[in-house]
Amino acid sequence: MSETSAETPGDADSPLPGITQFDLTDRVAIITGGSKGLGRAMAAGLASAGADVVLVSRHEDEAVEAAEAIARDFGRKAIGLKADVTHEQAVQSMVERVHTEFGRIDILINSAGINIRGPIDELSFEQFRNVQRVNVDGTWLCSRAVVPHMKHARSGRIINLASTLGLVGLEDRTPYATSKGAVVQMTRALGLELAPHGIAVNAICPGPFLTEMNIPVKDDPQIVQDVVGATACKRWGELPEIQGAAIFLASDAASYMAGSMVAVDGGWTAK
Template identity: 45%
Template sequence: MSDFRLDGKAALITGGCQGLGLEFARALAKAGAAVAVTSRDEGKAQRAAETIRAETGSGALGVAADVTDYGQIQAMAESVVGTFGRLDILINNAGINIRKPILDYDEESWDLVQTTNLKAPFLCAKAVVPHMIKQQFGRIINIASMLGTIALPERAAYCSSKGGLIQLTKVMALEWAQQGITVNAVCPGPFATELNQVVMNNPEANRFFLDHLPVGRWGKPEELSGLIVYLASDLSSFMTGSAIVIDGGWTAD
């Protein structure tokens, strides 16, 4: 298991203060990486970093940043490098889902979803990759969704953004393969997180989801941890441009 260790590596997880992002940060820290987690709320970011330090003993930094603002993204990357001396792993996790029928979808909501889910990973990579190129090593993990490969009603903006993120992942992988940087997308299915509470708390919607899950339940955030650590490790050096679906069998049906 020592090949999965991340000692001496530094990771940045956007939106890493709750839900899947916090689980990713914990997993990388437990594997030995120093981690930085972001939120627009500075207090929330600091509290998450304190929790990670207490639970894992690894270095943790809380950074206040709006990942839709390139100036703040650049400052975020410089803060991580200034604190840890390097930046090896970027997890583009920050995301949003606004559910509306297409004919009711306002332009502002559409733009917010696209900017947060698709433009932000593009901007974060632009800020971080120059540091990775200097090191000739990097791991970028884009958190897409099974809804980047299939569709559901009232998710026009979300499905479009996550499908775009999968394609962006492939282009990034091709452009940076010669610099020792791998880029992969993780495509979760229904996981029990804050983002999905609105669905889980709706009996009809919850039943619809359970009926489409061959395993008969929602995923647990920690069930993604092993894949995240693998993709961040040296062992994944031959894997790039992939989109890995973890969805309880939904898309196999």
């Protein structure tokens, strides 16, 4: 059910701003896992919409190289920083450095993540815990670190990278599916908690994208059947296809969203 009033954008004398809602000019975005894969693609997408971006990685050289390329391509300020998202002090120091450098933090994309595949009886507990530390602990720590700055500004966007496998199951994926299910619920809880402070928390649930993580298994017949075959599009996602969702959730266009999951999965979860 929708309603309009004299104060809403739907009023005849106040036309919808349309495409201008997606303008990110001069906003500052932190993207963890930003040196490669979906993180780098989303960083480039935000820069193309006018944002200045900070790419965070455990490998400083990779983050710097990616940032320099984005700065050249889009004419925005882009820097690369080293930080391990599982280390509380490293995360806090990174966020404080960004705030000192730019004076603001408008957007956080929690894209750092890992995947370890295998039957449960062939995996070690340490492998399971390692996936949780990066995918869950890292998302929580980075979110906690930016929240005080966003609360002070009464504005902000936190975008978590969940997954199709946070919504549906797949065999031999207990570490990853468990972690992404946790990210889904973290997003919902934080969305409710932070909406009153003007901070929108939502998640993107990518399907099978052809990232560095998936290249080693892209030609495996079983993967092609069980993963790519599960999509309606019957193909791997291409990295630029994640950018639209990231720009949308980072922008004013997503101002009435809180704790939502945006599936970019080729139709996997529609079945």
